[in-house]
Amino acid sequence: MSENKIPLIPFGHTPDSKELLSWNLMETSDPPYNYAKLIATRGLAVVPFVRISESQNANKLKTCFYSESYLKEWLNTTFLQEYFSEDERKYIRSVDIPSSKDIEKWFPEEHDRICIPTQFAIDNNAVIFENNNSLKTCVYWLSDTGRKVGMSATVILSNGKIYKSAYMAATNVCVRPVIEVARKEQW
Numbered sequence: 001m002s003e004n005k006i007p008l009i010p011f012g013h014t015p016d017s018k019e020l021l022s023w024n025l026m027e028t029s030d031p032p033y034n035y036a037k038l039i040a041t042r043g044l045a046v047v048p049f050v051r052i053s054e055s056q057n058a059n060k061l062k063t064c065f066y067s068e069s070y071l072k073e074w075l076n077t078t079f080l081q082e083y084f085s086e087d088e089r090k091y092i093r094s095v096d097i098p099s100s101k102d103i104e105k106w107f108p109e110e111h112d113r114i115c116i117p118t119q120f121a122i123d124n125n126a127v128i129f130e131n132n133n134s135l136k137t138c139v140y141w142l143s144d145t146g147r148k149v150g151m152s153a154t155v156i157l158s159n160g161k162i163y164k165s166a167y168m169a170a171t172n173v174c175v176r177p178v179i180e181v182a183r184k185e186q187w
Contacts, residue, residue: 043174
Protein backbone atom coordinates (compact mmCIF):
# COMPACT_ATOMS: atom_id res chain seq x y z
CA MET A 1 0.00 0.00 0.00
CA SER A 2 1.31 3.42 -0.85
CA GLU A 3 1.51 6.33 1.51
CA ASN A 4 -1.49 8.51 0.90
CA LYS A 5 -2.68 11.75 2.44
CA ILE A 6 -6.23 10.68 3.22
CA PRO A 7 -7.18 11.90 6.73
CA LEU A 8 -7.81 9.21 9.36
CA ILE A 9 -10.76 9.48 11.74
CA PRO A 10 -11.03 7.31 14.90
CA PHE A 11 -14.66 6.26 15.45
CA GLY A 12 -16.21 3.10 16.94
CA HIS A 13 -14.62 -0.16 18.10
CA THR A 14 -14.69 -3.88 17.36
CA PRO A 15 -17.39 -5.82 19.26
CA ASP A 16 -14.76 -7.31 21.56
CA SER A 17 -13.64 -3.69 22.28
CA LYS A 18 -10.01 -4.61 21.61
CA GLU A 19 -9.52 -2.38 18.56
CA LEU A 20 -10.47 1.25 18.01
CA LEU A 21 -11.77 1.63 14.47
CA SER A 22 -10.06 3.95 12.04
CA TRP A 23 -11.74 5.46 8.97
CA ASN A 24 -10.49 7.25 5.86
CA LEU A 25 -12.25 10.57 5.27
CA MET A 26 -13.25 10.28 1.60
CA GLU A 27 -15.80 13.05 0.99
CA THR A 28 -17.35 15.98 2.81
CA SER A 29 -20.22 18.31 2.03
CA ASP A 30 -20.63 21.98 2.76
CA PRO A 31 -23.42 23.50 4.87
CA PRO A 32 -26.31 23.04 5.16
CA TYR A 33 -25.68 19.30 4.72
CA ASN A 34 -22.42 18.98 6.69
CA TYR A 35 -21.72 15.29 6.28
CA ALA A 36 -18.55 13.26 5.95
CA LYS A 37 -18.30 9.97 4.07
CA LEU A 38 -15.87 7.57 5.75
CA ILE A 39 -14.59 4.15 4.68
CA ALA A 40 -13.14 1.71 7.19
CA THR A 41 -9.39 1.35 6.85
CA ARG A 42 -9.64 -2.37 7.68
CA GLY A 43 -11.86 -5.38 7.06
CA LEU A 44 -14.02 -5.20 10.17
CA ALA A 45 -16.02 -8.41 10.15
CA VAL A 46 -16.79 -11.55 8.18
CA VAL A 47 -20.39 -11.59 6.95
CA PRO A 48 -21.89 -13.44 3.96
CA PHE A 49 -23.65 -11.42 1.27
CA VAL A 50 -26.58 -13.84 1.58
CA ARG A 51 -27.24 -16.47 4.23
CA ILE A 52 -28.19 -20.02 3.42
CA SER A 53 -29.26 -22.74 5.82
CA GLU A 54 -27.56 -26.13 5.91
CA SER A 55 -30.57 -27.67 4.15
CA GLN A 56 -30.42 -25.25 1.20
CA ASN A 57 -28.58 -26.20 -1.97
CA ALA A 58 -25.93 -23.50 -2.43
CA ASN A 59 -26.13 -23.97 -6.21
CA LYS A 60 -29.78 -22.92 -6.15
CA LEU A 61 -29.48 -19.56 -4.44
CA LYS A 62 -32.30 -17.18 -5.23
CA THR A 63 -31.43 -14.03 -7.10
CA CYS A 64 -30.17 -11.42 -4.65
CA PHE A 65 -29.06 -7.81 -4.96
CA TYR A 66 -27.23 -5.77 -2.34
CA SER A 67 -30.35 -3.71 -1.58
CA GLU A 68 -32.12 -6.86 -0.34
CA SER A 69 -29.12 -8.76 1.00
CA TYR A 70 -28.43 -10.15 4.44
CA LEU A 71 -25.22 -8.06 4.43
CA LYS A 72 -27.15 -4.78 4.11
CA GLU A 73 -29.53 -5.88 6.88
CA TRP A 74 -26.57 -6.80 9.12
CA LEU A 75 -24.87 -3.44 8.54
CA ASN A 76 -27.99 -1.51 9.49
CA THR A 77 -28.72 -3.54 12.63
CA THR A 78 -26.01 -5.67 14.24
CA PHE A 79 -23.09 -3.60 12.95
CA LEU A 80 -24.52 -0.31 14.24
CA GLN A 81 -25.37 -1.83 17.63
CA GLU A 82 -22.13 -3.71 18.21
CA TYR A 83 -19.51 -1.39 16.72
CA PHE A 84 -20.73 2.01 17.95
CA SER A 85 -21.83 3.45 21.26
CA GLU A 86 -25.26 5.01 21.61
CA ASP A 87 -23.65 8.46 21.45
CA GLU A 88 -21.65 7.57 18.29
CA ARG A 89 -24.78 6.23 16.57
CA LYS A 90 -26.36 9.69 16.86
CA TYR A 91 -23.82 10.96 14.29
CA ILE A 92 -24.35 8.17 11.73
CA ARG A 93 -26.73 8.98 8.87
CA SER A 94 -26.23 5.88 6.73
CA VAL A 95 -24.21 2.66 6.50
CA ASP A 96 -23.27 0.83 3.31
CA ILE A 97 -20.42 -0.86 1.53
CA PRO A 98 -18.56 0.74 -1.36
CA SER A 99 -19.41 0.21 -5.01
CA SER A 100 -16.74 -0.43 -7.61
CA LYS A 101 -17.22 3.19 -8.77
CA ASP A 102 -16.48 4.43 -5.24
CA ILE A 103 -13.38 2.27 -4.99
CA GLU A 104 -12.08 3.35 -8.42
CA LYS A 105 -12.66 7.02 -7.54
CA TRP A 106 -11.19 6.88 -4.03
CA PHE A 107 -8.38 4.40 -4.73
CA PRO A 108 -7.42 4.57 -8.44
CA GLU A 109 -4.36 2.37 -7.86
CA GLU A 110 -4.98 -1.31 -7.13
CA HIS A 111 -2.35 -1.42 -4.39
CA ASP A 112 -4.22 1.33 -2.49
CA ARG A 113 -7.37 -0.85 -2.41
CA ILE A 114 -5.64 -3.58 -0.41
CA CYS A 115 -7.26 -4.10 2.96
CA ILE A 116 -5.92 -5.65 6.16
CA PRO A 117 -8.48 -7.36 8.41
CA THR A 118 -8.92 -6.58 12.09
CA GLN A 119 -7.94 -9.29 14.54
CA PHE A 120 -11.67 -9.66 15.23
CA ALA A 121 -12.27 -10.50 11.53
CA ILE A 122 -9.33 -12.92 11.53
CA ASP A 123 -10.69 -14.63 14.65
CA ASN A 124 -14.01 -15.02 12.81
CA ASN A 125 -12.55 -16.88 9.80
CA ALA A 126 -11.56 -14.12 7.39
CA VAL A 127 -9.62 -15.60 4.49
CA ILE A 128 -6.10 -14.20 4.74
CA PHE A 129 -3.47 -13.82 2.05
CA GLU A 130 0.12 -12.88 2.70
CA ASN A 131 1.64 -10.65 0.03
CA ASN A 132 5.28 -9.94 -0.82
CA ASN A 133 5.53 -7.35 1.95
CA SER A 134 4.29 -9.90 4.54
CA LEU A 135 1.04 -7.97 4.88
CA LYS A 136 -1.94 -10.14 5.77
CA THR A 137 -4.63 -8.91 3.41
CA CYS A 138 -8.26 -9.87 2.92
CA VAL A 139 -11.03 -9.97 0.33
CA TYR A 140 -13.96 -7.56 0.88
CA TRP A 141 -17.45 -7.08 -0.56
CA LEU A 142 -18.62 -4.38 -2.96
CA SER A 143 -22.28 -3.48 -3.54
CA ASP A 144 -22.22 -4.22 -7.28
CA THR A 145 -23.76 -7.38 -8.67
CA GLY A 146 -21.38 -9.84 -10.26
CA ARG A 147 -21.12 -11.26 -13.77
CA LYS A 148 -24.23 -13.38 -13.25
CA VAL A 149 -26.61 -10.58 -12.30
CA GLY A 150 -28.18 -11.34 -8.95
CA MET A 151 -26.33 -14.66 -8.72
CA SER A 152 -22.79 -13.53 -7.93
CA ALA A 153 -21.27 -10.61 -6.08
CA THR A 154 -18.33 -8.30 -6.68
CA VAL A 155 -15.35 -8.15 -4.32
CA ILE A 156 -11.94 -6.56 -4.03
CA LEU A 157 -9.37 -9.34 -4.00
CA SER A 158 -6.41 -9.36 -1.65
CA ASN A 159 -4.24 -7.88 -4.44
CA GLY A 160 -6.61 -4.92 -4.99
CA LYS A 161 -8.23 -6.18 -8.19
CA ILE A 162 -11.99 -6.06 -8.72
CA TYR A 163 -13.48 -9.54 -9.15
CA LYS A 164 -17.08 -9.96 -10.37
CA SER A 165 -17.78 -13.64 -9.76
CA ALA A 166 -17.73 -14.06 -5.97
CA TYR A 167 -19.90 -16.67 -4.30
CA MET A 168 -22.57 -14.69 -2.40
CA ALA A 169 -22.83 -17.15 0.49
CA ALA A 170 -19.08 -17.09 1.19
CA THR A 171 -18.46 -17.01 4.93
CA ASN A 172 -14.85 -15.81 4.83
CA VAL A 173 -15.15 -12.44 3.02
CA CYS A 174 -14.66 -9.24 5.00
CA VAL A 175 -16.85 -6.18 5.23
CA ARG A 176 -15.26 -2.76 4.73
CA PRO A 177 -18.16 -0.42 5.53
CA VAL A 178 -18.78 3.11 4.38
CA ILE A 179 -20.58 5.38 6.80
CA GLU A 180 -21.99 8.83 6.32
CA VAL A 181 -21.76 10.86 9.52
CA ALA A 182 -22.63 14.35 10.65
CA ARG A 183 -19.37 16.20 10.20
CA LYS A 184 -17.50 17.40 13.24
CA GLU A 185 -15.68 20.75 13.18
CA GLN A 186 -12.18 19.25 12.97
CA TRP A 187 -13.04 17.20 9.86
